[in-house]
Amino acid sequence: MPTSTVENYLKAIWSLQGQREGDYLVPVGQVAEKIAVTPGTATTMMNQLLKKGLVAYTPRKGVRLSEAGRKAALLVLRRHRLVEAFLVEVMKLDWAEVHEDAEVLEHVISDRLLARMDEMLNHPTHDPHGAPIPNAEGELTPDGTAVLADCSAGDYTLQRVQEHPPSFLQWLAELGLMPGTGLTVTHRNLEAGTLTLKLPNRADPVQISLLAARSLLVVLP
Ligand SMILES: [Zn+2]
Structure with missing residues (x-):
């Protein structure tokens, strides 16, 4: 190993x-x-x-x-993402505070424990941040997402949050912007570097930076 x-x-x-x-x-x-x-x-x-x-x-x-290197990398990613799912779903930790623990546990968890976690979670396909979980063979199905910062006006569904420092995730949760949330891009201002969004549980439009929007992956609803 x-x-x-x-x-x-x-x-x-x-x-x-x-x-x-x-x-x-x-x-x-x-x-x-x-x-x-x-x-x-x-x-x-x-x-x-x-x-x-x-x-x-x-x-x-x-x-x-190499092929072997890619498979090994994806199996680490599988452990990381399954551990995060377990910490949130079973151990009820907040989605903002599981990444650092997963960074450690991904290297030490046995195949037996991992298989048991996978079973207890009913074989999840995505982690709490919306990232796809590679399968036990180390294969990853691409999820066809687009970077929100590059999206023009229109309706989207937030699929995944790419970077997850705790404060960033807490801020998203406060906005009600979690994986699965529908949103509308109403204006993309390249000069100001902002994106104006309409969110389901907010009466007023919300502005976020294009930098923040680079970490958000969306799909068409
Ligand atoms: Zn993580």
């Missing part, structure tokens, strides 16, 4: 690769920045990951996950 350090590198490369397929290489400097280590430390790790067959790595060009 990979160490938690290896798992965090795989997760970082996976998120930096994003939707880009094919032979796109993530600069190792970006990986170092994401994990908060020096470029030298990250480069040493790239060689180790390469030896384990988890990445394709070309010095001075960058790195991408």
